Amino acid sequence: AASMIQAGDAECVLVVACDSVTEFVFSGFSSLMALDPEPARPFDRDRKGLSVGEGAAFALLMAEERARDSGQICQGEVLGWGQSSDANHMTGPSRDGSGQALAIRKALTRATLEATDIGSVCAHGTGTVYNDSMEMKAIRLVFGDRALPVYSVKGGVGHTMGAAGLMEALISLRSLAEGRTPGVVNLRHVDNEALGLVSAEPLPFPREKGVLSTNSGFGGINAAVILGLGAGAA
Numbered sequence: 001a002a003s004m005i006q007a008g009d010a011e012c013v014l015v016v017a018c019d020s021v022t023e024f025v026f027s028g029f030s031s032l033m034a035l036d037p038e039p040a041r042p043f044d045r046d047r048k049g050l051s052v053g054e055g056a057a058f059a060l061l062m063a064e065e066r067a068r069d070s071g072q073i074c075q076g077e078v079l080g081w082g083q084s085s086d087a088n089h090m091t092g093p094s095r096d097g098s099g100q101a102l103a104i105r106k107a108l109t110r111a112t113l114e115a116t117d118i119g120s121v122c123a124h125g126t127g128t129v130y131n132d133s134m135e136m137k138a139i140r141l142v143f144g145d146r147a148l149p150v151y152s153v154k155g156g157v158g159h160t161m162g163a164a165g166l167m168e169a170l171i172s173l174r175s176l177a178e179g180r181t182p183g184v185v186n187l188r189h190v191d192n193e194a195l196g197l198v199s200a201e202p203l204p205f206p207r208e209k210g211v212l213s214t215n216s217g218f219g220g221i222n223a224a225v226i227l228g229l230g231a232g233a234a
Contacts, residue, residue: 001061002078011066017166018056025161026052032091040127040159041186042152043136043194050126053158057166076173077230079210080113082106086220092130093216097137100214103222104142111210111226115143118226119209120181122172124216125152126159131216136193138214147196149203155185165215165223172211173227179207 001013029035029052036049060072067074084106086099093099108115123135139150153171160167175181180202187200210228217223 001059002081005061005063011063013061014058015061015166016056016058017163019160019163020054021052034128036127039186040155041188042123042125042127042155042184043132043150043191043198044127044187045189045191047127047129047132047191049128050154050159053154053160055157055160055163055167057163057170059166059170074230076176077228078225079228080107080109080111080226082108082110082224084222086222088220091218093134093222094220095130095134095137097134097139097141099220100135100138100216100222100224101141103224104138104212104214107212107224107226108142113210113226116146117210118143118148118212119205119207120149120151120172120175120203120211122168122175122181122211122213123150123152124164124214125154125184127152127154132191133193134216135214136191136197139197149181149199149205150194150197151181151184151199151203153182153185155187156182165213165225168215169213169225169227172213176207176209176211176227176229180204 001015004010034049040051041047082103084099084102086094088094183201210226215223
């Protein structure tokens, strides 16, 4: 949507994402042995898998001039975005995090930002062993050893499919408006790879920083979007 607006193909784009739990999706993850019999525990050392979720979200993206002329209240701004495909496996992510790191770097480049300009990360954070480990590696590849607040909301809302990216982008934007991350639901014992980054309690960060939201999917696809409050944001 932002690309369409930037290219001048549209002034307004309504983005809608929704999911419901179906037998097909539940059975598919069950066959992959990717479901935790208890609620998902992203970035916990004892995590065993994901919890399937459902939800819906929508966002109206507008060109800056069009939004200003129509008197819309600005909730935030899309600063940059990036995609990559590590083509590692039909369902498993690249173990070294290089694919997700590439998507993040592309988003930073498009936004003309440095890694130090990011204040927090809303991670994909499924609660599966391999995804969470991959994300921690990717985050450290890009951001080094910074004590950057990282969180996942999937312990609370579950893992939606097509709705996950937009839901989490909007949650991260709300987090930016409040200047703090939500705590990671169900996190009890932080995995060694996530030490110093994730917390069961809310963590503060500067509101002038951008926020990064990441997602990964089957086939090795990775996505990253950077959001900011923008001028006139509520």
